[in-house]
Amino acid sequence: MSPFEPLRPLANNVFLYEPQLNDRRPREDPPLIILCTWVGGAIPRHINKYVAPYLHLYPHSCILLITTHILDISVRSFAAVRARLKPARDAIRRILGPEGVGGDTNASPGPGPGALLHIFSHGGCNTAVQLALSMGEDEGQRGLRHLPVQAVIFDCCPGDDSFLRMYNAAAVSFPKAFPLGTFESVLLYPSIAAIFGLQRAGFMHSVRQLREQMNDRTVFGSAPRLYLYSAADDMVPWYDVRAHVDEARSQGFQAEGLMFRDSPHCALIQEDAARYWGAIQAFWRGERQEEERASKL
Secondary structure, three states, X not given: OOOOOOOEEEEOOEEEEOOOOOOOOOOOOOXXXXXXXXXXXXXXXXXXXXXXXXXXXXXOOEEEEEOOOXXXXXXXXXXXXXXXXXXXXXXXXXXXXXXXXXXXXXXXXXXXXXXXXXXXXXXXXXXXXXXXXXXXXXXXXXXXXXXXXXXXXXXXXXOOOOHHHHHHHXXXXXXXXXXXXXXXXXXXXXXXXXXXXXXXXXXXXXXXHHHHHOOOHHHHOOOOEEEEEEOOOOOOOHHHHHHHHXXXXXXXXXXXXXXXXXXXXXXXXXXXXXXXXXXXXXXHOOOOOOOOOHHHO
């Protein structure tokens, strides 16, 4: 049984919901919702707190869930990550291709009939970027060669590439009952230190490069973006997110930010679920968000 019912597993990290064939999707609803999850604490119980409302709000939309593992952002090569995403690419082509519920293989990336992409934290950012970049790599593949995105939600991301935050993100990816004491000193700390050093030396992609890729039109096209973030986030500071909003705007993107005051990382719905989901619905409809500026803190 799938841990994300009624989504069915396509792979260990990819799950898909498709409505009944006789269900007619309202034209104003997204044809496909893609969720790329975070790493630390992203257990099925927490992820389902996002899957269930999406199923309720858009029951006639397809939902593609891609979970992220700590290995995806630490030791797995991009080639290995992209190989694990092939079932997701196949589903996207089938749903958004010419024979699917929406999409046009001749359309350029950007606004148009496409997916609502919801990205959580740096783990989700890495997954989403690799998914987008790998759409044109499958040999012999006819059909979509890019990721058709109509709108992007950045949830608690992007932050910076500091060692402390990288270490904290890795530490919280383990169950709370896991005795980290010895593991931290023997394996986790030196492993993260090595990865951090390789990133700074240019041998591995860093969060800094990830921030740049998310404003690269060859990745998500020119799709509008909504940034949801918290002033109380210990993993991703609000000012790093705001800086990316400003960078996106300076490059011509339609970018809006919505700040929550007291939410922990990737848990904004705990503070105000109505505001959270209301903002997402309004964003998809193309309505402007009422921003809460940092100066009000």
